[in-house]
Amino acid sequence: MFNYSTSLGSTVLPNPIVTASGCAGSGKELSQFFPLTELGAIVTKSIMLKPRSGRATPRMAETPSGMLNSIGLQGPGIDSFLENDIPWLQSQSARIIVSIAGESVEDYASLARRVRNIPNVVGIEVNISCPNVENRGMVFSCQPDTARAAIENVRRNIGGEVPIFAKLSPDVTDIVAIAREVVNAGADGLALINTVLGMVIDVNTMRPKLAQKTGGLSGPAIRPIAVRAIYQVRAALPKIPIIGMGGVASGKDALELVLAGASAISVGTATFGNPTAVMKIKQELESLLTERGFDNFVDAVGFAHRMESL
Amino acid sequence: MFNYSTSLGSTVLPNPIVTASGCAGSGKELSQFFPLTELGAIVTKSIMLKPRSGRATPRMAETPSGMLNSIGLQGPGIDSFLENDIPWLQSQSARIIVSIAGESVEDYASLARRVRNIPNVVGIEVNISCPNVENRGMVFSCQPDTARAAIENVRRNIGGEVPIFAKLSPDVTDIVAIAREVVNAGADGLALINTVLGMVIDVNTMRPKLAQKTGGLSGPAIRPIAVRAIYQVRAALPKIPIIGMGGVASGKDALELVLAGASAISVGTATFGNPTAVMKIKQELESLLTERGFDNFVDAVGFAHRMESL
Amino acid sequence: MSAINSRAVQCSAQVVSNKKVGAYHHIILSVDSIAAAARPGNFVAIAVGGASSSLVLRRAFAIYRAADKGSAGGVIELVVAPHGEGSKWLTARQVHETVDLVGPLGTSFGIPTEPVRCILVGGGYGSAPLFGLAEILKARGCRVDMVLGASSAGKIYAPLDGKRSVSSMTITTDDGSAGMHGRVSEALSQIIEENGSELIYSCGPMAMLEAIQEIADKYNLVHQASVEESMACGIGVCMTCVVPLRGSDGVIRMSRTCIDGPVMDGANVIWNSRGSIPEGTWGA
């Protein structure tokens, strides 16, 4: 019997396939296609302190093997989230990883205090790939000091209850340096990668296609960047669990990220193309691993590094 | 009559479509499919001081809408290049942009001295997206100081004869900062973007597919990253000419980069999929521009920024 | 707030027929249970491009007609304009090929319980969902006046048998190549005044819907508009397809046209808001 369970720090999940933040609605929309308990966990869309209407439209542009989005973290704010979304997910017996996002270092602290000790919440993903309004809109995770400050503030407010994962942007010169910084600041694990900054110009209007001009690139196009980032970080910090994501649309894709070092796989854009993508990926990954003789999922994590350890 | 000519600093080209460095062989291979004079210019593959056998194989992996390569700047070295490749290109009346690459700051200076005042050479592209052996293999263009040093050394050895273009890597936190640095160091223009660092893991061997592990991602997958980088740099440095590249495979793609701010378009990976891609792109771009009422190519350069200037 | 269409399922739909009609392709797909579940105004989301496609997002198409064939499953019909890469791929499918389809999705047109005088306004392929609607309205004893507009004659989709269920049919084209020269909105006031219309149903480009809303406001008519925003998922998980919509509580929210729509109360949509967030939007 294949043992599909995985560990993310102190959390054990029955399988490693989870949704990607911002790509699974409130959970309800997907639960129409499969029970949420089939997932390792559902990762909620990044919640902020206050309600947010997000960016103006157009918010989306398709690109070769990918897409750009500038949703801008539209969401109901933490109060409504805790009052409506979380109880519904609990009613479904879903395992929940809550993603939080702030506009200031203090936001992260406040959010962390609100998401402590919630039944079914098995992890906190700290999305620090968002603009810091206190620092000219610079993205937190793009600077070691702000990345550190955001994570420290979460750590201080969350004890050892659930593991916290810092979600990093790939748009940096040295992702390993940022990863070290947030781990030193108290992150139990990492979520790699957020979208890559991109732009599409509409050749008819001859202006940027998104109202916000730039957006985040996701989908299979960025998978090689994700695999590289995960591999580099795993090589530098082999003990730190990684939630891997970026262009996973099949079991084969998921296997690439697992071999590179991911202990769990988030699926985002693929769900837009196929509502049951996560279920397909879960089945295919299990087949691929058993075909390759693995009895335990965890033995495959980081297996592509085995050369180095000889 | 549509005026297709473009200016790159002091150089005027009859049209803006050029090859991408490392993607057109020595020129001979393509000249079988069309006369090289049809190109705005041919950009030669980055030449180094000494002959170089490049990286071990496998050097290539296809990815969704893109590819990874780790050719490793295989080439004959500057002596043989000047003795064989350049005279042949001159015999074809090709306009030549010579790309140079070094392993140390001093290399760039030596190379610059060798490529001064060569007939038909209309520009020098300085590939600083390569590892600096004197600094733990850090890529020159990923650090402001080494980027600056490399360009200063070229500038000092090339007077005003031909414009020099600094070719930058997109793998940085702030490409505008690097662009400013190299322009201050004396670059007449910029070439944006080089490949994005990526990795593919072979799910059968369960190891990185490339012998070198990581490689450079190119092709349509990275086009949104190229458009964003060109747009950002154009917004910050509107007077500096940009040779744009990254995933251009059609006239529509080229137009996106032109509207973002590119004065010339390099075509790389598309040539692998179609030996006559550059000719197709040249024709399609001309049609698209005339359909949109442009009489002069140069009027379309950076046109997507017109909002800002109101 | 959101109204997930709980009947939606994913299926492998076989192409039963694919015929070029004017500027469009009329495509019939066998879809099992989806046909029985479909209501006028619902749409389907189809994966395009085949096995090694670079197109990662589904494409949305309104259900033109649906026929439940009992245990033999059922078929739905689409009217597709070969517009970009995805729709060109779809219109090139041959009989017996299959496509991956999710549906029925979204809200449907509300059907009045009493016989009322309705106008159905369609722009381009936007006429597609109106014919099924017309049949139902007719069966309820409603007067149905239909107005179809397009840029030119070839882009009017109006099958002969579709005229069965309508009391009148007005065609407008921007270039005058068929019917009245002008836009549907220009024809509308006259029809409303002549027939004392009480309710407008519409489907077409946003600019058309906005113009219709102005007329609906003027005559104080209810306007059910099928709104077409660019969609990435069609099932409510991506938040790309939003329009500002005033809720029953008076609050404006960026609402998903794939779940809270495509059929929305035109009076509640904040029209012409592309590129900015209207003031007063919840959270903005």
Place this chain on the structure above:
Amino acid sequence: MSAINSRAVQCSAQVVSNKKVGAYHHIILSVDSIAAAARPGNFVAIAVGGASSSLVLRRAFAIYRAADKGSAGGVIELVVAPHGEGSKWLTARQVHETVDLVGPLGTSFGIPTEPVRCILVGGGYGSAPLFGLAEILKARGCRVDMVLGASSAGKIYAPLDGKRSVSSMTITTDDGSAGMHGRVSEALSQIIEENGSELIYSCGPMAMLEAIQEIADKYNLVHQASVEESMACGIGVCMTCVVPLRGSDGVIRMSRTCIDGPVMDGANVIWNSRGSIPEGTWGA
């Protein structure tokens, strides 16, 4: 150094026939002038996946046979294993569809001017280019012994009429499901000793070619090997397809198998060098 095939042109090739034969597809394409220009050992590079393909690189296929039909153009034939996404797409093409093709590319097998005793060794679809070669050799009065190997019977490509031009045909399979149980290299020594073979031609996986080279060395035979490295462009511009090859000047260079190959002098190839650059390579 490099030998650009100056006959290469790009064309839109129409599928004339596409039939499944064992594990392969036998595909006939009409290609105008390419047929007349093709020599045994040459290959073609085909764009795969269609209009919205995510596959950006061409796929290389050896020319199995070529028939020049004079002013009516000509056809070439391919033997394709539906292996990955690209070859599966190609083998799914229907008659009358067209594919974008460049060819003929690469070097061809050298033909001896005198009648000599030759062995032709093919692995899997590697047998494809050998049949055309066999005909030419036979016409020159050469003795032609053919050895074809594969993992199992279905993967041997050996058309009945292909046997016309050979003096003997030996089949080997790794699983013993057809012919001799074992690898082609194991059968080789016996044939060489029985027939006094002078020259080996080979086409197949790198490991097979390497094993053949060892035998060629042992018996001191010339070995023309068609080398199959992973190619991105097929026309010499990308430098991805290289193998270390000792030149006539004794210097080892990373040489392009698409231009200096695919047919190379086996004695000059530095085999088993994947993953590293052999010592002494020029520039390394």
